[in-house]
Amino acid sequence: MKKQSVCVLGGGSFGTAMANIMAQNGHQVSQWMRNEQQVEEINLTGLNSRYLPNAPLHQELLATNNLEEAIRASDTIFVSIPSKSFEDVVERIDRLLTPEKLLISTTKGFNPKRFELMSDILKRNSATQKIGVLSGPNLAKEIAAGQLTGSVIASDHAELRETVIELLKSPTFRVYENTDIAGVELAGALKNIYAIVCGLAKALKVGENTMAMIMTRSLAEMSRFAVHFGANPMTFLGLAGMGDLIATCTSPLSRNYRVGHALGSGQTLDDAIEAIGEVAEGVNTLRMVREEASKHGLYMPLAEGLYQLIFEGAKLETLIGTMMTGGQKWDVEFATYEK
C-alpha cells in the first residue's frame, strides 16, 4: 500500500496505540490532542507517559495541537475521543471534512446527551458518508506491548474497510471486516456494562461456573438489545461480540472491569472512577441502556440489577436475585427450538 496521510483524534491510550501501529507501517500519521505538554512529550521523547508509559512510540508519529491542519492533511481520520466529548470534537471538524475523506470511530459508548451511537454522530455531522467503526478485544496496553490482537472494521464502504485493514495490519495486529455497523458498535459499547458486573463478581471470589454463566447470559442480553436496534445476532459470535466480552470481562487491564472490582471490594463508584483516572464508558452506557431497555420492554436482568446496585443503593443480593430468579427459558434465543 502506498503511504497514506492519517490522523488520529485523541491523546489517550487507544488513539496512541492505533497511531503508533500506522506510523510503524510507514504512513504519515498525526495525532491530535488538546494537551500541549503531552504533544511536546511525544514529539521530544517518543513517549505518552500518562496513557502508555511502557510503549516507545515510532519517531514518525507526530503529535499536534493543530486540529485544522491535522484534518486538512489527512485522507483518513480515526476518532478516539471518549463518548462524553465525541460530539463536541466532531462538531469542531465538521466544516473541514470533504466527501472523499474516510472517518472511523474507535469509541465504545453512547452519546450521553441522547440515545445515539458514535456512528450516528458522524453521519449526522459530516460531509463524508464514508464512515466506519473499529471494535474488538483491543486492550490498548496489550496492543502497545505487541500482544497478538484481532479487531473488526465495520462499514458499508468496501474501500474504507480495505483501507483500514491495510493501514493497521501488522505482524501483531489483524483486522477482519463486517458490514453490520450496528452490531459491531453496539457489541463494543454494551460489553462494558458486563465487564463491570464481572469485575464485581471476581472481587466476590465467585467460581468459574458463575463467571461462565454471567458472561454467557451477558451475551444473551447484549444481543437481545442490539437485535432490537437492527443488529445481526451472528455478529455477537465474532471478535467484536464474544471476543471483546471475554477480554474485557476477564482482564484487570480493563477500566470497566476495574470499576466493578472496586465496587465489589467496597469502594464507592466515585472513588473507583477517580482512582482509575481514565475513561470507563460502561457507567454512562448502563444509564443509557437501562432507560432504552425499559422504554422498549427489553428484558435485561443483569443490567437492571447493576443499575439498581450502582444508582439506587440496592444491595448486592438484588443483582444476584435478578440473575437467579428472573425469567429463564431459552439458552440461545435466536435459534428456534419448538417444532
Ligand SMILES: NC(=O)c1ccc[n+]([C@@H]2O[C@H](COP(=O)([O-])OP(=O)(O)OC[C@H]3O[C@@H](n4cnc5c(N)ncnc54)[C@H](O)[C@@H]3O)[C@@H](O)[C@H]2O)c1
Ligand atoms: N484503551 C483501550 O484499551 C480501548 C480499546 C478500544 C477502544 N477504546 C475506546 O476508545 C475511546 C477512547 O479511549 P481511550 O482508552 O483512548 O481513553 P483515555 O481515557 O485513555 O484517553 C482519553 C483521551 O481523550 C482526550 N479527550 C477527552 N475529552 C476531550 C476533548 N473534549 N477534546 C479533546 N480531547 C479529549 C483526553 O485528553 C485523553 O487524551 C473510548 O471510548 C474507549 O472505550 C479504548
Ligand SMILES: O=P(O)(O)OC[C@H](O)CO
Ligand atoms: O479498558 P476498557 O474497559 O475501556 O476496555 C478497553 C477495550 O474496550 C477492550 O476491548
